[in-house]
Amino acid sequence: MAEPFLIGETMTGGYGGADILHGCTLAVERGEIAVIVGPNGAGKSTAMKAVFGMLKLRAGRVRFDGEDITALSPQDRVVRGMGFVPQTQNIFTSMSVEENLEMGAFIRRDDFRDTMAQVYDLFPILKEKRNQPAGELSGGQRQQVAVGRALMTRPKVLMLDEPTAGVSPIVMDELFDRIIEIARSGISILMVEQNARQALEIADKGYVLVQGANRFTDTGKALMADPEVRRSFLGG
Amino acid sequence: MSARLRPVLLFGAVALLYLATAYVYGWNLTLAIVNMGLIGAIMALGVNMQWGYAGLFNIGIMGFVALGGLAAVLISIPPVPEAWAAGGMGVVLGLLIGAATIAGAVLLWKKLPPGKLRGLIIVIFLVAGFWLYGKIFSPAVSAVEAVNPAGTGFLGGLGLPVLFAWPAGGLLAAGAAWIIGKTALGLRSDYLAIATLGISEIIIAILKNEDWLNRGVKNVIGIPRPWPVPYEVQLQQDQGFLAWAADWGASAATASSIIVKLSYAGLFLMVLLILITLVELSWRSPWGRMMRAIRDNEVSAAAMGKDVTRRHLQIFVLGSAVVGVAGAMMTTLDGQLTPGSYQPLRFTFLIWVMVIVGGSGNNWGSLLGGMLIWWLWIMVEPMGLWLMQLITSGMAEGYWLKKHLIESAAHMRMLTMGVILLLVLRFSPRGLLPEK
Amino acid sequence: MDILNAIVALLNFVVIPGAAYGAQLALGALGVTLVYGILRFSNFAHGDTMAFGTAATILVTWGLTALGITFGPLPTALLALPFGIAATIALLLGTDRLVYRFYRRVKAAPVIFVMVSMGIMFVMNGLNRFIIGVGDINFVDGERFLITARGFREATGLAEPLALRMTQVITLVTAAIAVALLFWFLNRTRTGKSMRAFSDNEDLALLSGINPDHVVRVTWMIVAALATTAGVLYGLDKSFKAFTYFQLLLPIFASAVVGGLGNPLGAIAGGFVIAFSEVTVTYAWKKVATYVLPESLAPEGLMQLMGTDYKFAVSFAILVVVLLIKPTGIFKGKSV
Amino acid sequence: GEVIPMGISIGYTGPLESMAPGITAAAEMAFKEASDSGLLLDGSTITTYKADSTCIDAAAATAAMERIVTSDKVRGIVGGMCSGETTATLQNVAMPNGVVMISPSATSPALSSLEANDLFYRTSPSDARQGVVMAEVLQERGFKTVAVTYTNNDYGKGLADAFQAAFEAIGGKVTINAPHEDGKADYTAEVGALASAGGEVLVLAGYVDQGGSGIIRGSLDSGAFETFLFPDGMVGTPLETNFGTQIDGSFGTNPASEGEGRDKFMELAKAAGFDGNSAFAAEGYDAAALMLLAMAKAKSSDPAVYKKEILGVANGEGEKIYPGELAKALEILNGGGTVNYEGATSVTFVNGRESAGNYRETEMKDGKLTVVKYR
């Protein structure tokens, strides 16, 4: 099998103290959706950061589009076409909504008004609040800004850490909807989700992470069907 | 370096510095540095309480130090009866009227319904109050200041033993801090900082210009020494002491001033240890936990039932009181109050450097920082000269650069101080003894 | 006539000098506010940066005059200014590389940055005296006055003089241009926005592909330009002395804070608030009153609200009051 | 002979740093003269130690002085420089350690009455006297109303008050007597208040390296004042370099006396390569010389012993001694004789410790400070 588009292989590392990740592997193919689930503190966010180069790895490597990028800085990864929405602190609170989106498009030299229109289309509330400082938004609205910002990058691979936390059902549906669409357009999606059932439903591949290591890896559907996974990780 | 070993090693290193100083320059100078270092450490302790414990950014330390100094004058200097006779009552009455005017205005503000009328009434009240105040206060002040201006020209103090001035300095500073806290503690970080800075400048302005209170810039000299510190001159006339000094093979002058300095050091150390113990006990209790919670996240601490404003006020007042005590101690040690010498660089920034270099949030860090930084502050001057001599030793006598460099040596103090501060922060950004 | 005299006295001793001093403070405060806004700390080394920039400019000015180059009616120092700015840029970039960068890497708390800047302040303080000495240096040349006191008296026949200095006018104009440019730059340009983004959330800025090193570099470059300009204009108007520049730090900070930290407009407003509060509250109205009031009512005393001994205290008291009403300054400022 | 350590405690940094080199050079010149003569206490020589008294920071001055006294063991000190710092170091260091201090320049009236154990003298007069001299100068020049501003410290305030009292006593009018702080960025407010109060002359009891210059600048620029009276703290070369002809017609007073002593001193200074006219330089020479002569008279370099001889050497009977004649004086003293040290400033102590007060009056002419007369 050809190598996946983006892969973090047997990643081991942590925040300086004890290791959090123990040989964890995550991968996503071109145009596919991979979903990571697992208990709180399993290391999901840590793994995402590791893939994005925000954490020093003690072992393992990250390959992207056939190249080893383990040593690249996060900025350079952005330039290569990776986009990331962190779990927390994922907006510029003092800047207006529109400026947040502009910052998403920072590395783009082309005209990004189209993309912005699309984002506003997806999250109409943001258009209403375009000139308001993002820090004054409600929790769910902030989350929409965060995702919108990442979409503005037009990345080749989009990494989302719990994009739906705190958004209302209707927006969540829209969001998942859009994620599928994005994937269809050839962009790979790697995301962490606690709304796991909905997420796995649309996932091509699912990972269950426990204590920094892969516990289960399968297609989304298969994981959904596994009773143990359902009981222990998806809330029955 | 393990967490236990580190303090031991660092304190050992500072002790070595002092020992080396004693070896090179003698105990007299060393003890003089020790004494000021201890006072610096107490000030740093107070600031550390405010910053390390509550995140209150106070850069008005100088003001509280000065208030402590004022207390030393007001407590220990004997009253000047002629001045009291000339206008003492007028001054007191004037001050009372002034205070009543402000209190009354605040009361009116609270009691009256909002609106234009309220503003008008208050303005009229204030103007009338201050007119009356001026009428009574100004002539009284002139009368007081006219009494032997070269020698006294002020009301004097209570003539009590100067040791009482230390708690009194604390109280005075605490009182000022309470007023400041009541008004300004709502401000955030740097805004609070500038407000405190401003208020300390106001305090200094008052000390410099209100001659009836403390002779203003004419300085008050001759503040008596605290029990049990003797006077060198007396010691030098005491036969028993002379014999004893001769036994030790020390000259009378040296021995006497070492005795004096040691007595001060003993007093200061005692105060310092008592304060550190009290503070440490609190810090390691639920009280400390609560304060840290407030520091970490005020919003959430309030939601968990902690009265953030009250606690901020409490720690601000306490920390300032500690600084005030140190201020009174310093003026006692100096034996005189010189308002002109209160400068932010020396009494605010330097104390901050002590806190940060020592390690904010760590009381022992304040002690370490105080002793180390004060030593540097004094010793970088000769060290700078020495360094310059070293650098220029290869140059020909009379070479212009050599002359320029040696002459600039006095300015090396700032430079060296800066370099050392940067080095410490570089290799131990959270201070030498970080908060655990 | 008397009314005229009163107005002229007021202009000459309050309005013009107050405005010029306000603009000087404002220019300094702009630099402070920019560092606070983008790099998120109060830069205590700013006064000494200004001194360094000025010292460098003075050296070049001397060089130029030695070569016989002058700037017509304008001070030669303005010609030397670009060189001074360049030197200051080099200094600040060097400092950043050598010192600040490390603390950004380890994500040190703002107060650590403040302390570090204090360390740099000490070092620069020594450095400046080393380079140019401690004395008072007067380096203004060209036409010093647009209107001289004596000339005005002779021309108008008024008893009161009126003086307007070239440097005062230049300072005011420069301050206005600087704030407009800065405002435009931060809010309208890509680099400006990326700087604000960086100041808001460094990690996220990284994730947006913003190059932090670039942002920091640009910030220091602007700060160097502002500081040198402010320092040179101040020095031209008064005189250069390393120690005074250090003392300037206090009112400059006060201006930046009262205006609202991180806000360029605030820096301007703050500068004028501080300057005018110093000048007006302690102004002795006697002279003006003597002109305006009939002879019989001529005042005995100085008609001074407060002695000048309290001018600093008064301006700080005003500052505190402003902050009590608007806790983050006149224009909503930031707080870390 | 021994090597006698002597101290000089002067503000090398701080508001009067420009006066420091002159005083130091003069004092060192006296030390050298005595050392070279080989006649001081059986051919003893002198080494000097300097302490930076900063002029304003009493604590720093104390610490620096503590160092030269306790560790370098100096036997006498030329210093301090400014009055406040001098009081502090005298009480905290010199008296406890029993070291003699002779200040060349601390002029505050408060120093006249300080308890000092015979350890403190000054070769400059009290400002109480300078106030009178200033008033006389104004009167002679026909000025009736003046404004006064002073640097806000004990020196400035003491001098301003002394002047006001003296001037009003002879019928002059002081429109305002207001302080200014040193080292501030702007003096608009002060100049505004002074201008509003008005006056023919501005009496500026400040420091020339400090706020004093700022006040002059502000006054000139706004046309508030054109003529100034400069007391001792202002009489310095910065006046010439910074203002030059702009303040022509202004005048100053500072302690100094004319005559044989001064001329000799000027010659010596010229030979040694410094400006003998620099304020308080001559006093510095005298301070240093007096201690040495007292040592010779007491036949001891122990301050506890020689302190008692200082008055005798200065006010005594015997041969008059001028600068450059230390060798002669030492010879006389070694032989058991007595001398009357006149020095560069016609030293005669009054009040048991300070110079009686000779002043010179200077005027700015063509941008230069020129001596008009002595009084």
Next chain:
Amino acid sequence: MIVVENLHRHFGGFHAVDGASLTIETGSITGLIGPNGAGKTTLFNVIAGRLPPTSGRVTMAGEDITGLPPHVLFHKGLLRTFQIAHEFGSMTVRENLMMVPPHQAGETLWNTWFGRKRIADEERALRAKADEVLEFLTISHLADQKASQISGGQKKLVELGRTMMVDAKIVFLDEVGAGVNRTLLNTIGDAIIRLNRERGYTFCVIEHDMDFIARLCDPVIVMAEGKVLAKGTVDEVKNDERVIEAYLGTGLKNKVKDEAAHG
């Protein structure tokens, strides 16, 4: 228990809460749902004293509590959690919990010097209590970890844990579920029900997970644009057309599309 009458809260010209009136019955677990930006958190903030209302009134058990500061409300038994976790970062997780109980003897300076014994006893009890809560939340292993160094979900658990340290009368939970693992969320739901039944806590719960709401809440209040849109049982609300349109939507649209495409 809590009655909110015609409450308004404006930000500049924006009406975040725009005349909301609602009642939270004693002993109920009331759900509060609504689209993003409906004003739910703002409403909480006003009730809990974090923000002053522009107008309107809040009473608790008949007592007017409008505009009282948070710490006073805490002492009246009103607790809340934050939507964006507000942990005490430099303290350990256990300390985060131990600081909560009010009136600790050790919070008085005097006692910290002269009442050490009493403090020690009290601390032991607090510690046991905190460990019990941590155990319950399945994060015992984090007890000694700095709260700044735990995962996003774990922070929310600590946030919830704090409310379990005292006997509250009413607890406002702002999206405790967001970011919490669903299996654990079920356990939390059980705990809420138990606290409600056994200890008589009243709850008001904001949550976007309808399963969670359905399991716990009766009644459910729906907010939209600062006003109360609907109120009723879960089923009533779920089938309310307006609620579906504004908030719930019609489920995963693309699922249908997806199946069509692949099928």
